[in-house]
Amino acid sequence: MQLFYTPDIDPTLSQYFLSEEESKHAVRVLRLNVGDAVTLIDGKGGLYKAEIKDAHPKRTILQINSVTQQFNKRNHYLHIAIAPTKNLDRVEWFLEKATEIGIDEITLIICQRSERKEAKAERLNKIITSAIKQSIKAYHPVLNAPVNLAQFIKQPFDGQKFIAHCDEGEKASLAQSILKQNRYLILIGPEGDFTPAEVDAALQSGYKAITLGESRLRTETAALEACFEVNFLNR
Amino acid sequence: MQLFYTPDIDPTLSQYFLSEEESKHAVRVLRLNVGDAVTLIDGKGGLYKAEIKDAHPKRTILQINSVTQQFNKRNHYLHIAIAPTKNLDRVEWFLEKATEIGIDEITLIICQRSERKEAKAERLNKIITSAIKQSIKAYHPVLNAPVNLAQFIKQPFDGQKFIAHCDEGEKASLAQSILKQNRYLILIGPEGDFTPAEVDAALQSGYKAITLGESRLRTETAALEACFEVNFLNR
Structure with a gap:
């Protein structure tokens, strides 16, 4: 084709x-x-x-x-906000794979422990476009400009908000947390994770802490695991 | 650490x-x-x-x-047999991500539509070793030498055997098919998929046809999706 x-x-x-x-x-x-x-x-x-x-x-x-119209429209909306990795290849492959599996919106968030503070939107959008063509998706995921985490978590979002972090504390799985066919926003931290203060600020802003399983995952793997789980749980 | x-x-x-x-x-x-x-x-x-x-x-x-001993031993055994991609980077990242998420054994299978017939085990094993260190896994996944699919499917395997392909025909999901805490072997085809004759031969050898969802996935994304699903379903 x-x-x-x-x-x-x-x-x-x-x-x-x-x-x-x-x-x-x-x-x-x-x-x-x-x-x-x-x-x-x-x-x-x-x-x-x-x-x-x-x-x-x-x-x-x-x-x-x-x-x-609405070709293969998914039954939910997924927005992942991810700290760009030091090596941008890793975010690039996340964008490609998430587009294949199913995602609607991506925001790059700059966190306290982020070593990388920027990324060229044009190149990243080309990767997304190439992935929608390859996997025949009629919806083009939206890539937002990088924004500071502190600013981002104050933005309104109509749906369920989660923060995936590795610190101790009470955390539920996505399987236990999500309402099906809903809208989801999930925060994924940088190499070295969110700081405790960042986690607290997100919780204060209505985000719920989640775990993505027992394995220690890299930033981009965690983001893809979240994308996989949301799509799988909405089948 | x-x-x-x-x-x-x-x-x-x-x-x-x-x-x-x-x-x-x-x-x-x-x-x-x-x-x-x-x-x-x-x-x-x-x-x-x-x-x-x-x-x-x-x-x-x-x-x-x-x-x-048996540090973080998983409750199941997963062997994925994947056709190496034309661009070996794609298999390399599959190995890294699958190791992070959880896999026990990988075999590279040479299929009728495989454009690539070989891959250097040393380099691929280095990627796996680096991933187990990064994600603190005490088990090193085993990477087997490339083998022809026709030969591979005749090998005995004590567990459930699946073939993921994109052709028409009756296919179940892994969620419908797997017995928990079991041993699984999953075949993932090359770019362009298995030939109908290869699918038939696998079915004759006791493999069950499965689907990995509605999306059209690249070889390495399909393999990672299978890895995600097996680990997720065994939580």
């Missing part, structure tokens, strides 16, 4: 022009011809079946044959 | 000599001194608490203070 990500498409259109870059890719790399079937995803739940009307290397014209 | 992987240690010993490489690392890099506490893992379930008696840069002497 040849799949293109076309965020500017509109369900009322009967024709669509691929961008210059995508046209070149379609005609020169994929060698698509008139009549070939292609699939478009808009990142907002729309999946379009189309065929090539004019295989122009700069301005390929597609005829839209059908539109499916 | 300073942790060393010492597969040749023996629970009857009261003293242990670190290898030349580990001695150098302990004394020159970690700058450990007489009296400093260290932890040793033998990869077979033994976790040793020790202290430095002589911080020699080539032949550091440790005094063993206590031994725990």
Whole structure:
């Protein structure tokens, strides 16, 4: 299946022009011809079946044959706020894998023990886009700009809020905590974990402490474990 | 915690000599001194608490203070047989993450659609060793040499055998299929999946077809999903 990500498409259109870059890719790399079937995803739940009307290397014209809205819409909403890892590769693979498994929103949070304070959104978004194409997802997860944890936990969120940390104290599992088909926001700390003061501040702001099992997990593995558990528990 | 992987240690010993490489690392890099506490893992379930008696840069002497056998032994046995990915990075990260989450044995299987037919065991084992140290696991997962799928599925296995594939046909989930606290062997195919003939051969050999959910997952993500599910279902 040849799949293109076309965020500017509109369900009322009967024709669509691929961008210059995508046209070149379609005609020169994929060698698509008139009549070939292609699939478009808009990142907002729309999946379009189309065929090539004019295989122009700069301005390929597609005829839209059908539109499916809310394609494979998941029955819950998952927002993971993760401290970017020192080695950004680790966040990159988390984004790829979480997109494959199922996630809606990601925020990079800067914590007291964060060694990395920034990350280039453009590159990270490219990884997400590539993963939605690879796994045929019609929803494009939203990546928010990095924000300080202290500021982030004050933002309102309509749903269940959790903080996964490794310190002692009363913690429940996600299986014990989540209401099904709900909205979830989960905080994942940096290498070295959240400070006790950060955990306290999150608890004060209505976050509930959770454990992700007995294993000591790296930041990105913990985030993926949370993503896996939420999707699994909502099957 | 300073942790060393010492597969040749023996629970009857009261003293242990670190290898030349580990001695150098302990004394020159970690700058450990007489009296400093260290932890040793033998990869077979033994976790040793020790202290430095002589911080020699080539032949550091440790005094063993206590031994725990079957440290954090898991309540099940998981063997995943995975086709190595074209880009070996992807198998490498699977090994790292699966070790963190919990796995006992990995076999690389060569399938009809495998583009990659080999992988250097030494490098892959180093990744596993590094992951057990990072996540404080006393058991070192075993990595078997690559083997052809046709040959592999004829080997006996005392436990439940599954094949995860994407073709049509009757498939159950792991949640519906596994007996808890059991031994499991799960086959994960290459990019492009198993061929129908390979699936048939596995079914003939007593493997049961399973699905890992609705998402289209990459080879290494599917293998990690299987690892997540087995560990989660055995909590």
